[in-house]
Each structure stands twice: as C-alpha cells, then as structure tokens.
Amino acid sequence: MSRVSKVDLHVHLEGTITPAMVVRLAARNKIVVPDDLMKDGHFNWRADGAAAGNLMAFLRAYDHATSVMKCAADYTDITYDYLKRSADEGCIYAEITISADHGAMAGLAYPEMLAAIAAGYEKAREETGIEARLISTCVRHFGPEGALKVGKLTRDHPHPLVTAFGMAGDENAYTAADFKPAFDISGLPHRTAHAGEAAGPASIRAARDVLKVRRFGHMVRASEDTTLMEELKAINAVPEVCVSSNIALRVYKDYAAHPLRRSFDYGLKVTLGSDDPTFFSTSIGREYRIAQEQFGFSDKELRQISRNAVEEAFVDEKARARLLAAV
DSSP states (O other), rough: TTTTOEEEEEGGGGGOOOOOHHHHHHHTTTTOOOOOSSETEEOOOOOOSHHHHEEEEEEEEHHHHHOOOOSSSHHHHHHHHHHHHHTTTTOOOOOEEEOOHHHHTTOOOHHHHHHHHHHHHHHHHHHHEEEEEEEEEGGGGGGHHHHHHHHHHHSOOOOOTEEEEEEESSSTTSOGGHHHHHHHHHHOOOEEEEEEESSHHHHHHHHHHTTOEEEEEEEGGGGGGGHHHHHHHHHHHHEEEOOOHHHHHTTSSOOOOOOOOHHHHHTOOOOOOSSSSGGGGGOOOHHHHHHHHHHHOOOOHHHHHHHHHHHTTTSOOOHHHOOOOOO
16 A cells, blocks of 8 residues: 555645644744643543534644644644655645634734745655645634635635635534635635535535535535435545544544445545544544555555545646646
C-alpha cells in the first residue's frame, strides 16, 4: 500500500494543527490553553456517552487548540506542516477546506489569511512536490447571513488556489435553501457541502437538489436509503469519506458498521479524507491503511479511490492530467 499515491479531498485546515504546534504557537502568541487539552502527545477530548456529547467534547477541544492561532505566520506554519506530513506519507494532492470565519477569529482579514496559506503551500510544494487547492467554506451553524458574507468575500477576493465553495458545520442547522445565496454569490463553479453525517439521507437530498452539489462531505448515511443510493449512483455522486472521524464522533460504532466497503462495491465514486486528522489521531496515510486492513481494499482498489479523487478534484484539466499520471 505504501506505493499507492494518496489524495486527501476532505480536510479542514485548522483541524490539522498538531499538539506540538499548539504548544509552539501558544508560546509564540502568549496564549494559555487548558492543562487537560493534551495527554501523551494527543488531544485529550473523547467523552463517554452519546454521540452528541462526544461531538461537543470534540468541538471544545477544537476551539481551545485553534485559539492559539493569532497571526499570518500561524496559518503559514500549519499549512506547511500538514502538507509536509501528508507528502511524507505519499499524498500527491490535497483539497483543503479554509474558513474566513476562523481566520477572522485569529485576527486576519480574508486576503491576509489566503496569502499566509499560499505561502505555506508554496514552501511545501517546493520541498515535496505535493499539490493543493483551497475550498472557501461557510459554517452552517454560524447562520445564513454569515455564510453570505463568506460568499461575498470569496467573490470579491479571487485567488488562483481557491477553486470551490463549500459548507461545513452542523448539518441540522437551518435549511439548505438558507445557504443557496451564499453558494451562488461566491462566483465559483465548483461546490461541495457536508451532508449525511450528523444528519440523515434528507440532508443529502437537500444539498443535491437545492445547492446543486454532486460532491458531498461525508455522505455515508446515504446507505440508510436504498432509493437514494440508486439516485446518487445515477448522478455519479462523490462521497468524501472520513472513516476515523465517523467512528470517533460515533456516527458508527466500529469498522464493521461503517459503509465504506459497501458504498465502494455498490459503485459509488468513493474518495477518502482525513477531516480533522490530529483530533482523530489519524492522517491520510492512516485512512488508506484502514481501508486496506479493516475493509480489505487491495492496492488496485486503493488506486481507484485515488483516481476517483483526482477525476473529481476541483482543478484545471492540465493539473488533473498531471495528477492522474502520478496515480
């Protein structure tokens, strides 16, 4: 499996920050983080009990960890660090979810954040050859007005690395229709949205029908509805599957319950992502290993997953051809 070129289509930039980087940035920015945030080199957040409680524990840890990010250099450093680590595992391409809202929390205007991320990417690409693009993303539970603001920022400050608009956050907040103006005003031709993870099949239908999405963050709960599975297969829908995230957040209790293998065998155009990798003790390399060791994917099938991802990546055709040759 080490020979397989890997692609990470679903990863949140702030969610790649390592415990070591938290310590470094906290010292640099003179931020105090809770004593129990980290333990034995890992984020210490997993809670006992229901999935909802586990989600809240994760979000609290995420907020505490990312609170150390206060300047452009922080964004440059975490971007470089994530891409370098991924390249070392054989990742040739990553599509990174970025958030103007989180940049603002760190004190950065959207263009400043973009420039900082681009600097980290250029350094990683020069050293490793890895390629990346960015998805400007609104946060659903921040509300429609906040999303519209992000859409306008994306439109008003175009950047060659920003090739798509997306939506993350609580899939149960508001309705898909509330966010259609943000997608439309962004001016970008490509789009993706979280659906079918915290919420069920109806969230996938809404993202497809209202937001005109064909690539979905997660989409795993489509497996609960056989009619929807047929409909998604008919439009060549693309699930961005993040196994470790789904299990850590108790969408599924274990690997046996997870629909990754079933979705692939059904004919869906499955891809893999690391989501918020350091919070789930994973990486894109580990997600590929899990697919092989826990779900029985062969090297040939893993290459097909990488090919799926490149075929559906939000890149120009010249870059796509280059990446397909690498796969």
